[in-house]
Amino acid sequence: MKIQFNLIADTPNKNDTIYPKNVLKKAIEKFNEEKVKQGKAFGIIGQPILEDVNLTEVAFKINELDEIDKSYVADIEILGTPNGKKLKKFVIDNLENYRIVTLGYGTIKKDEDGNRVIKKMKITGIGIEPIENCA
Numbered sequence: 001m002k003i004q005f006n007l008i009a010d011t012p013n014k015n016d017t018i019y020p021k022n023v024l025k026k027a028i029e030k031f032n033e034e035k036v037k038q039g040k041a042f043g044i045i046g047q048p049i050l051e052d053v054n055l056t057e058v059a060f061k062i063n064e065l066d067e068i069d070k071s072y073v074a075d076i077e078i079l080g081t082p083n084g085k086k087l088k089k090f091v092i093d094n095l096e097n098y099r100i101v102t103l104g105y106g107t108i109k110k111d112e113d114g115n116r117v118i119k120k121m122k123i124t125g126i127g128i129e130p131i132e133n134c135a
Contacts, residue, residue, distance in 0.1 A: 006099040009070040048103040048125030059083035
C-alpha cells in the first residue's frame with residue numbers, strides 16, 4: 001500500500017518551514033538505510049512525539065521508500081496489532097486522505113521571507129495522520 005510523506009521539498013508547509021530538496025533527500029536516505037532496510041521503520045497512528053517507538057502503539061511498517069519529484073512515497077504494511085487493526089478501518093478506503101508524518105530534529109534558519117529553512121535534519125519517528133492534520 002503506497003502512501004505519501006507530508007514532507008515536500010522546497011515548499012513552505014503550514015508552519016512556514018521549508019525543507020530544501022538536498023537536505024530532505026539526505027535525511028530520507030539516512031532513514032532508509034538505518035530503519036527501512038533494517039526492518040525497523042515502525043509507525044504509529046498520529047504524530048510521533050518520542051524517538052523510540054512504544055511497541056504497544058505500532059500500527060504499520062515501512063517496507064520501501066520511493067522518491068517522486070519533490071516528495072517521497074512509502075510502501076507500508078499495516079500490521080495485525082490492535083492499532084494496525086484500527087488503522088486498517090480508517091485508511092483502507094480513504095488512503096488518499098492520509099500522509100506519513102515525521103518526528104525529527106535538526107537546525108533551522110530563517111530566510112528573508114520569514115520562512116524557517118531546515119539546514120540539517122534527522123528523521124527519528126513516523127506516524128500516519130489525516131491530511132488536514134499534517135503540518
